[in-house]
Amino acid sequence: MNPIIITKRSIFLLSIILFSLNANARQPQQESENQSNVKKLIPNDDDIILINENGKKIHLSDLKGKVVIVNMWATWCQPCVEEMPAINRLKKKFEGNDNIVFVLLNVEADMEKGKKFMKDKNYDLPVYVAADKIPSKYFQGAIPTTLIFNKKGELEVQAQGARDFDRPEIYEALKTLTEQAI
Secondary structure (H helix, E strand, C coil), X not given: CCCCCCCHHHHHHHHHHHXXXXXXXXXXXXXXXXXXXXXXXXXXHHCCEEECCCCCEEEHHHHCCCEEEEEEECCCCHHHHHHXXXXXXXXXXXXXXXXXXXXXXXXXXXXXXXXXXXXXXXXXXXXXXXXXXXXXXXXXXXXXXXXXXXXXXXXXXEEECCCCCCCHHHHHHHHHHHHCCC
């Protein structure tokens, strides 16, 4: 097993992402083991199995090699709805960048309702639903919850509560993650 090497650059990037996400929280953050800022490799038993808009099953682990942003949301969740325009703008900034994937995971498990929401709001965000139970280490029921995985499939950020994804620091930190080698 390869040891995890933490460089000054990776600590700096992680600090920027976490500071930016936590600086704009709309609800208090609670420290827990599941919100740890320590990178964790996604083992197969902790994989998230998704279904995309075309009905295809995708394992989160299949997306290794790309930065993956998973935003867990619901159409009835006001904080989710409030942060959605900023997520859409962030995704547009990465248009054409194949090294990043946005996963808008509708926890209502209602694909049609999620797709209708995106269409009605003119968002270019892909809707997914979970094909199986989401491991509790990633989701304890609080929405929105955002997970950011690096190209190695390691969890970089786990944040509960709405965020301001328009912050330039978030864009720059994600851009740097997309440029890092695996």
